[in-house]
Amino acid sequence: MKRRSHFFLYSIVLFPVVLAFYFAARYSFGFLNIPSIQQGGQHWKAVLQDGSFWASLGFSAGVAIASVGMAVLLGAIFAFISYRGRSNEKLAFVWYSAMIFPPVVAAWLGFQWLGQSGWISRFLFQWGLIQGPADFPAWVLGNSPWALILIHGCLITPFFTLYFFDLYRSLQLNELLQMSQNFGMSVAQFFRYGGLQLLGRKTLPLMGLYTILIMGSYEIPLIVGGVYPKMLSVYIVDKLQKFDLANIPQAYVVTVIYFLVAATIILIVTRWVRQFKMQRL
Amino acid sequence: MRRYLTTVSLSLMLLTLFLGLCVSALGLGLSYPSLWPREWDFSFLSEIGSRGQLFSSFASSLWIACAVAIASTTSAFAVRLISFYSQPEQRLQLFIFYLPYLIAPVVLAVALQILFLRLGWAGTYTAIIMGQICITLPYAIILQDGIWGQSLRSIVQMGLNFGLSSFQILRCIIWPAARGLLILSTIQTFLISWFDFALVQFLGMGRVRTLTLSLYTAVLESDLQQASFAAIAIILPGFLLMLLFYRIFIQKATSI
Numbered sequence: 001m002k003r004r005s006h007f008f009l010y011s012i013v014l015f016p017v018v019l020a021f022y023f024a025a026r027y028s029f030g031f032l033n034i035p036s037i038q039q040g041g042q043h044w045k046a047v048l049q050d051g052s053f054w055a056s057l058g059f060s061a062g063v064a065i066a067s068v069g070m071a072v073l074l075g076a077i078f079a080f081i082s083y084r085g086r087s088n089e090k091l092a093f094v095w096y097s098a099m100i101f102p103p104v105v106a107a108w109l110g111f112q113w114l115g116q117s118g119w120i121s122r123f124l125f126q127w128g129l130i131q132g133p134a135d136f137p138a139w140v141l142g143n144s145p146w147a148l149i150l151i152h153g154c155l156i157t158p159f160f161t162l163y164f165f166d167l168y169r170s171l172q173l174n175e176l177l178q179m180s181q182n183f184g185m186s187v188a189q190f191f192r193y194g195g196l197q198l199l200g201r202k203t204l205p206l207m208g209l210y211t212i213l214i215m216g217s218y219e220i221p222l223i224v225g226g227v228y229p230k231m232l233s234v235y236i237v238d239k240l241q242k243f244d245l246a247n248i249p250q251a252y253v254v255t256v257i258y259f260l261v262a263a264t265i266i267l268i269v270t271r272w273v274r275q276f277k278m279q280r281l
Numbered sequence: 282m283r284r285y286l287t288t289v290s291l292s293l294m295l296l297t298l299f300l301g302l303c304v305s306a307l308g309l310g311l312s313y314p315s316l317w318p319r320e321w322d323f324s325f326l327s328e329i330g331s332r333g334q335l336f337s338s339f340a341s342s343l344w345i346a347c348a349v350a351i352a353s354t355t356s357a358f359a360v361r362l363i364s365f366y367s368q369p370e371q372r373l374q375l376f377i378f379y380l381p382y383l384i385a386p387v388v389l390a391v392a393l394q395i396l397f398l399r400l401g402w403a404g405t406y407t408a409i410i411m412g413q414i415c416i417t418l419p420y421a422i423i424l425q426d427g428i429w430g431q432s433l434r435s436i437v438q439m440g441l442n443f444g445l446s447s448f449q450i451l452r453c454i455i456w457p458a459a460r461g462l463l464i465l466s467t468i469q470t471f472l473i474s475w476f477d478f479a480l481v482q483f484l485g486m487g488r489v490r491t492l493t494l495s496l497y498t499a500v501l502e503s504d505l506q507q508a509s510f511a512a513i514a515i516i517l518p519g520f521l522l523m524l525l526f527y528r529i530f531i532q533k534a535t536s537i
Contacts, residue, residue, distance in 0.1 A: 009364040010377050013422065016415040017381050020392030027395065078287045091288045096527055098295060100519035102476030104493045105512045108500060109298055112305065112509075117313050119301055125314050133313060158291075209383060216385020218479045219493075223500055233387040233479070240391060255388050262384050270375040 021259055028252035043249035052229065053254060059229040063145050064214035067152035068207050074153070075160030076199070083168045092165070098158035107223035110151040114224075115140040143226040151224060152214050160206075167202055208269040212262050232258055299516075306509035322506070334495065335507070339514055342475060342491040345406060349413045350471035354463060356414075357421035361429050362455075365437075378419040389415065390483035397484060404486035412480045417470040424466045428459045461529070468526050472519060 030039035047053050082091065101109070113119050121136040130136055139147035168174070173195075180190040218233035225231060230238065232254065239251035305311060308318025381389065393412050394403065402408040433455070440450050478493040485494070496511035 009360060009422075010373075012360055013377055013381065013419045016393065016396075016411075017384070017389070019396055020389060023395045024388075024392040082285070082287050091285070093527055094288050094292045094295070097520060097523055098291060100472075100516060100523050102478075102493065102515060102519070104476070104478050104496050105515055108496060108508055108512050109302070111500065112301060112505075113298075119316075122314055122316050126316060209379070212383050216383075216388060218385065218387045219497070223497070233385050236387060236391060251391065255391055258388050259384060262388075263380060266376055266379050266383055270379070273375060 021256070024252045024255045024259070028249055028256050030249045037246055037249060043253050047250050047253040047257075050250075053235070055229040056232055056235040059145065060215045060232045061211075063148045063152065063231065064211045064217075066145070066149045067156070067214055068210050070149065070153035071156045071160045071210075072203060072207060074157045075164050078157075078161045079164035079168060083165060083173070092162070095158045095162050095165075101155065103155065103217060103219040104223075106151055106155045107220040110147060110220070110224050111140055114147050114150065140224050141226055143228060147224050148221060148231070151220050152217065155220075156210060156214075163203075163206065164199075167199065171198060171202075205269045205272045208265055208272070212265050216258065216262065299513075302509045302512055302516075305505050306513060307506075311505070334490075335492075335510055335514060338490040338492050338495040338511075341406075341489060342493070343518075345409055345413070345481075345489075345491060346471045346474040348406075348410050349417055349474035350467045352410070353414050353417040353421045353470045354467045357418055357425055357466065358459065358463065360418075360422060361425055365429070366434070378423045381415055381419050386416070386477065386479035387483070390480045393480075394483050403484065404488040406489060408484040409481055409489055412484045413474045413477055416477075416480075417473050420473065421466045421470055424469060425459070425462055428455075428462050433458055464529060465526065468522050472522060475515070475519065 028043060029041065030037050030043055111118070115121070116133045116136045116138055118136075118140070121130065121133055124130045124136065125132070137146075138144070139150075176195070177187065177190060181187075185193070215231075216233055217231065218237075221231035221234045222237075225234060236251050236254050236258070239247045239254065304318060307321050307323065309322045310319030390412065393415065397403045397408045397412070402411070436454055436458075437450055440454055445453070476493065478497065481489065481491050481494050482497075485491075492511055492515050496508055496515065499505075499508035499511055
């Protein structure tokens with residue numbers, strides 16, 4: 001009875017995912033019922049030998065890690081600046097209301113503000129700092145990752161700020177800091193000899209999850225991103241819908257690879273969650 | 282004073298972003314160096330009145346999101362109720378429930394598309410709602426973790442000992458314990474569905490237009506006005522729901 005009810009709980013969630021994975025894996029070997037597409041493992045070989053695939057994988061990972069790093073850093077600092085133990089609901093509300101921007105809107109706002117003819121560029125022009133839109137760096141629709149990192153980072157910074165507020169309270173950071181100062185440590189020394197480990201251990205699982213979330217981000221690179229390298233989701237969609245029918249199995253190959261990578265990272269992260277839960281603090 | 286610094290600057294930033302959206306939604310003649318529009322254009326009011334494009338995509342977005350929120354919350358509740366006595370192993374449960382939520386929506390959509398094409402659902406509301414439920418159901422189940430603990434199990438056991446019927450257990454024990462988190466889970470799943478783009482694009486096959494999709498097409502057509510309108514239409518209900526959510530839960534639980 002007990003086993004079976006477990007099974008029910010899991011299977012209802014896993015069923016569509018497993019089915020989807022099965023179809024994707026099948027199609028990645030060319031079983032598509034399209035006569036011109038050969039069946040077999042050559043699509044895997046083609047993807048793995050393709051430099052643009054590795055470029056987009058590395059690019060996605062780089063953007064994800066950089067933007068999560070930015071968000072964690074900013075969130076920790078913002079929370080540290082305004083954290084003083086007492087409660088004020090209105091402050092928290094502003095941070096909560098910063099989380100209502102979905103990726104599509106964030107991409108559009110990034111387009112509007114960071115573009116070469118965007119608001120920032122216009123302000124700089126009015127102040128006489130640049131001579132025209134060409135002087136503004138081509139972050140949006142260019143091949144540099146800065147716009148992507150900035151937009152993703154800003155998108156998740158409010159979440160990490162709220163998380164760190166909570167974390168500081170539950171770790172009683174103020175009291176710990178007070179105590180370490182009583183023993184003659186500076187703030188920097190406190191963070192160097194223990195504070196960072198303490199915070200990092202609690203934050204690392206969340207950082208892992210957000211890294212995968214951003215690696216698979218779609219709307220923002222679609223609207224803001226450049227031509228090469230692409231982020232993984234856009235790469236998959238391009239292989240699927242553009243240029244060449246014979247590339248369709250390759251799209252599914254990348255899908256399967258991403259599936260496996262994400263599943264591995266989630267597995268590691270859930271292990272961390274458990275390990276860190278067992279250690280005290 | 283210092284603790285207000287970040288918050289005040291953040292609220293200024295949010296207001297600036299919103300103002301920028303409003304200006305580009307209502308202004309005409311925003312060519313390059315100008316910061317302020319030549320004239321204002323309020324023709325959108327008549328468009329909303331005459332049930333234009335934006336109105337219909339707003340309606341379909343709303344209908345999809347409501348269906349997804351209610352279906353996934355109630356079915357998560359039902360699933361937890363059915364497997365009431367099971368105590369899932371923590372790590373396996375986390376892994377399985379994070380999987381659909383964290384795998385990129387595009388990846389899930391691309392893979393589900395084949396399935397729905399075979400079922401003949403592609404391009405219908407059913408496909409979009411089912412696809413979004415694949416993401417929101419595990420999320421709702423995880424969110425309801427707070428209800429279904431050991432303490433509830435023992436209270437239910439006690440009720441059984443005192444001879445309550447199963448309806449009475451549901452009404453007098455489980456419902457009061459679950460009510461708050463059920464509202465929270467409805468709001469959250471509504472927002473996930475409201476903000477979703479990839480699943481709508483792939484499973485809707487261009488036949489279903491939601492707000493996020495019409496924002497994207499407006500950007501593709503470089504129709505800045507329409508895009509800003511769509512963005513405002515996406516943000517405002519989200520803001521209202523966040524207000525409600527905050528009023529109900531956060532104010533009591535966590536505050537800065």
